[in-house]
Amino acid sequence: MGNADEKTTFDEKPLRNSSEDAQRLEDAGRRMSTADELTALSGIEDTAASKAAWLITITISLGNFLFVLVTLGASLGHELSSSEQEMVTSLTSGGALVGAIFAGLIADKFGRRWPIWCACAVFVIRTVLQTAAHSVAQFAVGRFIVGLGVGSAAMIVPLYIGEIAPAKYRGRMIAFSNCSVTFGQFIASAIGAGLAQVKGEGWRGTVGIGAAPAIALAVMLLWCPESPRQLVAHGQTDRAEEVFLKIYPTSTHEQRQAKKTAIEMSIHEATSSMAGESLWSTFRRIFTTPATARAVAVACITMAISQLGGFNTLMYYSAKLFAIVGFSNATAVAITVSATNFIFSIVNLALVDKFGRRILMIIGLLGMTITLSIAAVSFQFIPIDLKTLEVQSDTVGWPGTLVLVCIILYVGFYSSGVATIAWIGTELIPMEVRALGTMLNTVTCWSTNIIIASTFLSMMKGLTPTGAFGFYTGIYFVGWLFIIFCYPDVKGMPLEAIREVFRHGFGVRYSKQWRKENKHTPKVVQQHFGH
């Protein structure tokens, strides 16, 4: 990582035949019609990525971890009633929605790091408020504020990492940031049970200490460079070059120049100046440029599928759900769910750049459809009182066990597929609208999340558990069809090249073709540059 003011000086390696190479590149630039071709020709994506890129990713991901972890926190020293619990959950999600909008609005003007600093500040304020809270109202305000931090971090972290990451590591780097979410959820569920045991005022200390990591993150962020794409978009090409050198340390000066030119070309294909454009024109651009609209729609619909299928009801209500099917130690079962979620998010990390986004989602959504439909049918055989949602039996029979097994398998399919890839969707959105598009993606996440969280229990009562789970199964089935027909796989593509994908409808075939043709990029580079 660099120093705090980003003015690091680098020892440039002497370049072989540099003037000759530069001339060739310039000629190439003239011959190249698209940013995609220029990036491929430069070969920068085939040079080794640095440890710095990973260090930056880890630091930024810490934001996700922290903010997820705190959604747990204390409970005013007494057990919250179910309506208080619902209110607190919705307030956090509502805050997250507002936080994501705020981050989306400032990310282009002030850069990708400011929303994270704001989230850290918000987090410290919340800590003070919540530590001093004596009423549910004060506590609720604290929760809303923490939601602002959660939403802001959730929106900016994948966007920022996606722009820093070398193309061939982009999927796993964004997946890493989602692992920090699932790890946070796992830790939260594990210590949640413990915290509930803390009597009296003991919880205030626990919440108070929570401010320290946010301050640490704010300081560490000073060492992370601004997104090079953002720097190019604002005409700060020298600083962008420094960042590229950090990310691709073995690249040549010409390769970095080509990367910058490719980003400029890509942006200029859409707008003459990003810096001079109003938020409103950028927003309109999303809906008035068909290729851009398709890109944003695919990202948002994928996110909606990941949420509307009801996964987070497991995060919020799994103890309740497992009590319904007859497990007395429901908290332990709930921890198993969050542990599975965490482990399979690592599986996604390991596979997403190797096999691509599409196949993981296609297998995952099919697996989720099958496992949830079996769970839905199994519920039929469990004697549940629909008024109280309580099981009328003392033992867990085979249907209860089957529901548990199906749910664990379902979580594995979810987490290794659509859950993480919905966040990787930021890569589909072209640069000039990426901040606002990613904001819409995050807004889709929280709004659908609120819908599901606030309707789950009434759906279980009104539609019966079989009906509710049947409904979620339907969502996943439709989602599965959507991914098959409309989701292009852009694994390994430089961000600048992705714009072209959506010029060909949803680009499913185009992206396949692109990968076939670009398997051997190094050869192309060798031919043109002789290295």
Ligand SMILES: O[C@H]1[C@H](O)[C@@H](O)[C@H](O)[C@@H](O)[C@H]1O
């Ligand atoms: O990995 C997932 C993912 O990040 C989802 O978007 C979120 O809703 C889940 O809670 C989480 O476990």
